[in-house]
Amino acid sequence: MITREQINELAQFEDRNGCALTFYLQPTTPRNKAHKEETILTKDLAREALRQLESKAASSDAKTKNGTGKGKIESAREDIDRIVRLSQDMRGNGVHAKAVFACSAQGFWREYDLPAQLSGTQLMVNRHFKLKPLAQMLGAFPSLAVVLLDRHRARLFDLRLGELNEVEGFFHPLSRRGRGDGFMGYDGGHAERRVDDEVLHHFKFVADFVKQALEKRSFEKWILGCQDMLWSQFEPLLHPDASQRLLGRFSSEVAHASREGVRSHAERIFSERQQKRRTEAVREAISQSRSNNRGVTGLRRVLRSLEMGEIQTLMVGENFVGQAVECTGCGHLDAHLVSSCPICGRDTREIVDVAEAILPWAILRDIELFYVKDDPELDGVGNIAALLRFRAEQSNVRSISQRSDRSLGRQEGRVGRYRGAAASGARYRTS
Numbered sequence: 001m002i003t004r005e006q007i008n009e010l011a012q013f014e015d016r017n018g019c020a021l022t023f024y025l026q027p028t029t030p031r032n033k034a035h036k037e038e039t040i041l042t043k044d045l046a047r048e049a050l051r052q053l054e055s056k057a058a059s060s061d062a063k064t065k066n067g068t069g070k071g072k073i074e075s076a077r078e079d080i081d082r083i084v085r086l087s088q089d090m091r092g093n094g095v096h097a098k099a100v101f102a103c104s105a106q107g108f109w110r111e112y113d114l115p116a117q118l119s120g121t122q123l124m125v126n127r128h129f130k131l132k133p134l135a136q137m138l139g140a141f142p143s144l145a146v147v148l149l150d151r152h153r154a155r156l157f158d159l160r161l162g163e164l165n166e167v168e169g170f171f172h173p174l175s176r177r178g179r180g181d182g183f184m185g186y187d188g189g190h191a192e193r194r195v196d197d198e199v200l201h202h203f204k205f206v207a208d209f210v211k212q213a214l215e216k217r218s219f220e221k222w223i224l225g226c227q228d229m230l231w232s233q234f235e236p237l238l239h240p241d242a243s244q245r246l247l248g249r250f251s252s253e254v255a256h257a258s259r260e261g262v263r264s265h266a267e268r269i270f271s272e273r274q275q276k277r278r279t280e281a282v283r284e285a286i287s288q289s290r291s292n293n294r295g296v297t298g299l300r301r302v303l304r305s306l307e308m309g310e311i312q313t314l315m316v317g318e319n320f321v322g323q324a325v326e327c328t329g330c331g332h333l334d335a336h337l338v339s340s341c342p343i344c345g346r347d348t349r350e351i352v353d354v355a356e357a358i359l360p361w362a363i364l365r366d367i368e369l370f371y372v373k374d375d376p377e378l379d380g381v382g383n384i385a386a387l388l389r390f391r392a393e394q395s396n397v398r399s400i401s402q403r404s405d406r407s408l409g410r411q412e413g414r415v416g417r418y419r420g421a422a423a424s425g426a427r428y429r430t431s
């Protein structure tokens with residue numbers, strides 16, 4: 001499974017000759033024949049990608065008249081052949097999808113398994129890797145912990161990209177006396193108090209454990225499974241940060257809870273929360289934008305806020321299509337299709353898919369990202385909107401923006417600049 005550092009590495013990658021290859025394989029049904037179908041589809045996609053590359057190379061040769069275009073695509077040709085061989089070698093089992101990012105000219109080849117929930121099999125060759133399918137996947141499957149708790153036991157599960165693993169278990173047995181020794185209730189009250197102390201101690205231990213795990217970023221959000229009657233005792237012991245990152249809870253016992261049960265409860269709670277947050281964020285961005293406050297809508301304003309480092313949460317219509325140009329010098333993105341850069345004056349080139357072009361930036365700058373499906377309100381404001389951390393133009397907070405730019409290791413605040421050399425370690429979060 002893919003880590004945040006690995007995603008950052010992909011977001012930073014660029015091949016100036018346009019030979020960065022992205023391959024997503026979504027397995028078909030686990031029938032025997034399926035594997036064959038996948039290989040046939042991959043071969044078709046490979047042929048099509050090669051055809052496009054060759055026509056691009058030919059037109060660049062016609063322009064430059066030096067015949068270098070053909071040579072430049074050799075690297076992509078090698079990678080495409082390798083992808084076809086890979087699809088032949090793979091045993092289609094329908095369990096995992098696969099993503100491959102490759103550029104043999106730069107000695108780059110990364111393969112990742114993903115949950116088999118991609119929208120389809122794709123093969124692209126371009127200057128950057130195509131990250132939207134990955135970003136959608138990560139938004140749908142953040143890293144979550146599920147804690148099951150009873151009076152003397154706790155179990156911790158890690159839920160990442162659709163896979164649930166049990167990572168920790170605690171058992172604090174109640175003392176013998178605590179279990180109700182004593183003569184006909186003579187010691188009853190005393191023993192009960194003692195049990196209460198022991199349970200409280202156990203709850204504190206678990207609450208501390210959760211707090212520390214969140215601090216270490218072992219996971220980003222968590223979900224609790226426990227009996228309703230225990231919640232009122234456990235809740236006051238939670239650290240504020242842990243309370244805030246608790247997505248929800250379900251009623252569960254601990255010892256015999258099945259993995260499937262835990263997973264389906266957690267996924268249900270997460271997707272309900274996600275849906276709610278997404279809807280709220282869209283409404284909030286639109287209303288903030290109307291009052292000229294901490295929200296912007298429409299491609300032009302969103303691009304501007306991106307470059308200013310203002311964006312906290314970005315919402316993009318799932319089928320958003322937008323055009324822009326990118327400066328070949330400073331990387332500035334402009335929604336006006338100008339031929340020279342308004343910042344530095346150099347030539348621009350056209351970007352066909354802006355939603356894809358801004359992704360590396362969103363990933364490296366730790367911007368929360370939502371893909372929004374069929375939202376008429378968002379559609380009405382251009383199908384793209386953002387919630388801002390601040391508005392640089394309205395106050396003296398510009399210095400904050402500059403500070404965060406420096407912390408990424410660059411002085412320049414332009415989008416494209418970050419693609420090549422942003423410092424890694426930024427968090428990717430789409431929960």
Ligand SMILES: [Zn+2]
Nearest residue numbers: 327330341344
């Ligand atoms: Zn420029």
